[in-house]
């Protein structure tokens with residue numbers, strides 16, 4: 118088969134492959150986006166769960182500290198009235214200790230309030246993340262099923278076309294193939310044009326007789342205006 122006929126065949130195969138890609142649409146990229154989103158939500162969920170666990174541990178130790186400090190303060194207060202204090206100096210020292218413990222208690226109680234509200238926020242966020250993860254997983258599953266169904270339908274055809282394409286391009290010189298690829302892209306899938314009545318069918322430009330003869334001889338010639346590969350079938 119002449120090179121020009123190989124190029125025409127290649128264009129036909131490429132157009133069929135293009136249709137297959139169009140049929141698959143944006144499903145492959147959607148599946149990849151959803152997989153990424155799923156990973157992100159999962160990892161954020163994991164770190165929040167660790168945070169929640171640590172917050173609960175802090176709450177427990179703060180609660181213990183609040184309890185022991187309260188007990189300590191009331192024991193100290195008891196000493197103020199049980200007659201064990203004899204001097205003003207001892208009394209002042211005791212009051213200072215009580216104030217210190219009260220401040221500590223106040224700090225720990227404030228921390229506890231913050232920790233508890235943090236725990237509440239985290240629990241709510243984890244619940245929301247879990248719900249959105251379920252939604253993402255469901256959507257991903259259905260998109261993947263759609264994709265696989267379509268892939269199955271076309272993969273056999275796609276494989277056959279790709280193997281046909283490899284066979285065709287083997288015979289075409291590299292620079293010709295490169296030129297074909299450029300024109301194919303620029304001319305939206307129409308890289309070849311027939312000469313009809315000495316005109317390029319693709320753009321209507323006049324084709325000189327010398328070029329027409331070369332096309333008839335199956336030489337590789339291109340339209341001077343639109344660059345498409347020209348061919349002419351004998352009348």
Ligand SMILES: [Zn+2]
Nearest residue numbers: 317320340343
């Ligand atoms: Zn042309």
